[in-house]
Amino acid sequence: MPQPLFALVDCNNFFVSCERLFRPDLENRPVVVLSSNDGCVVARSNEAKALGIPMGAPGFKYRDLFRREGVVQFSANFELYGDISSRIISLLTAITPRTEVYSVDESFLDLSALDITDYQAWGRRVRSDIRQKAGIPVSVGIAPSKTLAKLAAARSKKEAELEGVLEIAGLAAGQSDLYLSRTAIEDVWGVGRRLAPRLRANNIATALDLKHLPLPRAGQLMGVHGRQMVLELNGTACLPFTPEHQAHKSIMRGRTFGEETGSFAVLEAAITSLTAAAAVRLRQNNSLVTTAGLFVATSRHKPGYRRLEATVHFAVATADSGQLAAALVQALKTVYQPNLKYYRAAILLPELIPNTAVQTSLLDDTDPKQFTASQRRMEAIDNLNDRYGKQTVRYAAEDLSRSWQPKKHLISPRYTSDWQSLPEVSLD
DNA sequence: TCTGGGGTCCTAGGACCC
């Protein structure tokens, strides 16, 4: 059994890099990508980071700075980013099928069975390959545990002489500890905003301090996660490597509205649309549910915040958009209060059941023929929407209102997923 | 005026059972 060895391939400033792919004029300029409703900063170019714009910053607080410094803003274009992401994933899968897609911009590769003699050179080759074929800059961290691989990739971005590649496994202990000592505790994978102050209060300020924390103490301070983190920092792989795509365990779809509303019809349209989108994902996941939930809420940032929720149950597991939406709209009626200004709606599908294991209820009078009719109807809708574009076939209730939809004033064209938006090239 | 969206896992406490 070979020693575990992982590479983390991490796209640099991913959403910004995707926008720059079609706007090379934005190279070397400060660029940010904003979340739904152009609310928060979710990606920053290095130049934007240098201006002191933090991740997650509310856009409205920085409008002045954006204007003053000429920061170019984009509304998030997730269709585009998803498309670029899958191109990169296929490049990585060609290197090794032992690839775990961790997020839209990060993948782990299991290197233990690959025949690599010079890891630095290998990392540089992966980097230039992805840059050339997908147009996206990446960083590569190589280490015997995933936590160390994450740390190595992050360090390789911060220390210019590493040129985007850091292999920790082959270093002398003193050298790798130097990199750990330069990594602040809040930058360790698994340490978030609550644990970081707790650890600092215990004189644990860097990744190296955490590496040397006795295991029982780590357990006391942070539970099982803490012990795992310490082991991983010491080079013992604890976290599972899961190359095969993991089926989702729950699905959620929620939106903050473009504007507040008190109207039931608007909420009904939002809940129906969110349910339809979640049900598409449910069917892609080959799953069914017997429970669905919803909540509608007022703005968290205003006094008198209210959140109203409801749950529905189905005697027979379903993935039928219409059935789910009808039940959730009924449930909405039971909790709706006309005097509130709603700002957000969400639907939840917890506890997904594989659609191969359907348990029909003895007490239920659902006709089995009806079940297959529903499946066929959903298949037809999904096929049409795949072929002719999302929302080609939709529920009438979705059209009651569009006013809840978030604003995206600054979105880029769908360069890769819409014929009308293909970039044009002219040769003079 | 204006603050995202979508997930996973762990833990503690209560209900219930023998």
Added chain:
DNA sequence: TCTGGGGTCCTAGGACCC
């Protein structure tokens, strides 16, 4: 006055991730 020990299941809340 005394009032077990252990197990399971469920839920809510907390913490983390990108």
